[in-house]
Amino acid sequence: MFSTLTPQILRDATAGTGDTPFGDLPEWDLSDLYPSEDAPELERDLTWLENACADFAQTYQGKLADLDAAGMLDCVLAYEKIEMIGGRIMSFAGLRYYQETTDADRAQFFQNCQEQITVFTAPLVFFSLEVNRIDDAVLDSWFADNADLARYKPVFDRLRAMRPYQLSDELEQFLHDKSSVGASAWNTLFDETVAGLMFTVNGEERGLEATANLLTEHDRATRQAASEEIARVLGENIKIFSRVHNTLAKEKAIEDQWRNMPSPQTGRHLSNHVEPEVVEALRNAVVDAYPRLSHRYYELKRKWLGLDRMQVWDRNAPLPMEDDKLVNWPEAEKIVMDAYADFDPRMAEIAKPFFTDGWIDAGVKPGKAPGAFAHPTVTDAHPYVMLNYLGKPRDVMTLAHELGHGVHQVLAAEQGEMLSSTPLTLAETASVFGEMLTFRKLLSEAKTPEEKKVMLAGKVEDMINTVVRQIAFYDFECKLHDARAEGELTPDDINALWMSVQAESLGEAFDFMEGYETFWSYIPHFVHSPFYVYAYAFGDGLVNALYAVYEEGDADFQEKYFEMLKAGGSKHHKELLAPFGLDASDPNFWAKGLSMIEGFIDELVAME
Template identity: 75%
Template structure:
């Protein structure tokens, strides 16, 4: 049973200023209030529906004909939708203010009740996977409506070699609300409550505002922010080490019981992607470090007149860049016009996000850092969380998350079970939206310095998306492998972090004391182990797609929209075939990496 809960994704961008009126969520499309009778009604319905489902189908799945199985699947889908609506509402309220005890309690209480109610459904996937392969194939070929759902059950059956006894699976389901979920909440609440005393600032800052200072034009302010981050992370490093040790050990135990061959394997199964495809991506990116990140950062050091970059220079604006605050209305117009130029239909889908309270944009005390788009359920609509503070990168974050939202709206027609896209493909529309917005701005550049600033910003974003995320993936791989050998001290984890940072960023950098703790604030490691390679996957995929678009592939827009509408109903091979692309071809990844390299070539030619 899937319980939908948004995970905050850290894309820290921002600054302050007069940004105009920033939108806030209107969650009433889900429920009017946390004490609304509709919530009690739906929880009561869910309890009865789960019990009735188990009574009707447990022990009988192998005996159902196609018509009866279709009825069964649709009943299961209705349960998923109801549970998803409740948990989406509780989760979104919580992420608006993670330090509010009442919101945290409401979320935990909903999660506890839904976990309890859905325990009788654990039999469903286990029993389904015991259906004989011949009978399984015959079942799905007998009814076209049932056949639509086959991708869901093909992915379910990929877990067949790793499923445990019915009793153990029920136990793990019951424990889910006090295992990783509880450690996730501790991490979120700790991060939201941290305060950073930054030299030169009149009051303590939260994490989002402090990270934002790392993009400030004033180098002294950037350094002060970096040192404040290191100081606070260092003070809390034992807690963060405990969280990571516990989660990695819990994962190791479950992986061992499930006979998972590697710590990454469960993520690959969930993403419906072959391990060798991810390995090819990882290897291609690591091999490209010298011609991408190493080369670019040496170039940036020269632009900044420095022998060595410090960590607080990594995302610094260029010396020729004039600081500029971008108001919300301008950001909206920039992104919407880029979307509309590509496809008026996509712009029409995006418009309600701005007009109907589907975006929460402002930075507020206790609000989750970063940005995400949460699809909620297919009979509602997605919601976008931003921490918008007016930097050019914030505009790109808006374009990114709006792409997610458009994708989620288009995929909703597939229904609750088929709409959810594997993480590797979930970044497609978001990164494509960024590319559209970037190229719109680039086409409007009238001077070489404007073009240089835009190209450099895009290269940095792509390095952050590809190089940095693959370095994160390697860090996680090393951490989980080391944890299997025993408890890790904070110094152990710090050393793993620095090994991948040195390799990925290159010799242009000098690392300040304290930077070794910066692994501690990355939420992906806590919420979604090995999630991070999906960003690099998405960027490489989009670069290849965008090249096909620029080359004038016939009917590109309609093919692109069809790909988004497919949601999770097709494998990546099927989705990419209309574009003449194949992610299993090792040369595929070099196409995307070459696009980044060509941008660096152009920047070097401007020297």
């Protein structure tokens, strides 16, 4: 899933996005993938991919069950090479598109690549279907006979987890063939619509990212103006967003029904390799903690701001004693790199090329996709990080977060293409841990009680956004998909579902302005990755528990931590957490994670 906004000429790592109050910002150098969109290397790989897919099908279709262990290993390695080349092409096309989603040539190039690869890989659909028809005894004998093949057992386990939900070969082929004009086409419409939105606040026109940044300004009138302008523009486009969500939810429901999936969330749980009861325990623990976390904190903040009632534009407002100092890019880099090096010099060494070799695109530019991400590309290349850096302290934490993803992806790459990808529930581990390292370092260097209070409050707000807000988003998605199963939803219907989770999660401190009911419409996770959002809360709770082990002084913690990141997707969460004495299926696990947030709030109360 991609989307891009990008200038016509890609500049190298040393090129900036122009003078800003926070310095010259880096841009991607995508030449590590391909020199350009018309490069001979790209044409070579497209030709190779087409032929390799056809050859793979001719060699193996209808014959998997008759292979021996060595033959199946050859098959898996051939499949892995196909995934590598296809992933490289789509990474290049997608990252270019994300740089400038409103550029027609980039959008066309991305769509053409997507359609070509869908056609080329159509002959591969048989692979997972045939694997799932092989007897367990045959698979077990293969793994016993060949240690190199046994390394891929997690891949087979994940494929076979889908066995109960597998359709006929013909239907699976149909779903594959139409994929480029199904959900992915609606994703592209959503991305291009959001990237093209413009907002006018105080006489200045901005994109969504820059306008949302105004919600963290000291001046309350500016925050209010930005909120009302976001509401106005989203309201004008709400029919498009409603159509996208209605269509995608219905398409998902149809496929889930054909597959006999027991719930809309089942597919996400399977892809995350996590049991539904573990997610339910997480969700219930967080909802039960709302009064102790978000409700309690926002009451404190309401008093600090001197308000009788808070409005939604006050939620991310800075505290009165917080200064407006911007953090320039070199300073942000030093803060994060020092925090990483203090934990383990190896971590900083892995992170260094992101800054020096064009692996980060940091500037806010017209048409650029909003938000931030770390994309792993393929295991014989390297990850790329996208930011929309505006110099706020939260942007420094976002850098620490996405760089953590990048470090994780670099370490996991040694597993190879089919085993490196980490389930979403564990994919947030290194990112949230990187944030925590950066926060703890800054907190230890705070010079005054006021500075410490501002830092603690900022961290609590980030954790509430990561845990409370994301579980509220998850509940909204659950309600949306359940309601769509009963029929078409109007924009007002979806607005009402959104508001049903807002007061519950945020608490009594807030009033909600007219128009806030549309703020669900620009959140990309609902469109690109249904039910993704609980992974953030999962990751935060997991890291809080991990960090508690670290603080307790486990002498081997760093080694265990690096081994966990290197494992990528080769191990289940139970196996990865066991060396730390942790178990996500234990209800007390989530209580341990949430208690860290509660402890920070206790510190803030004690400072009153």
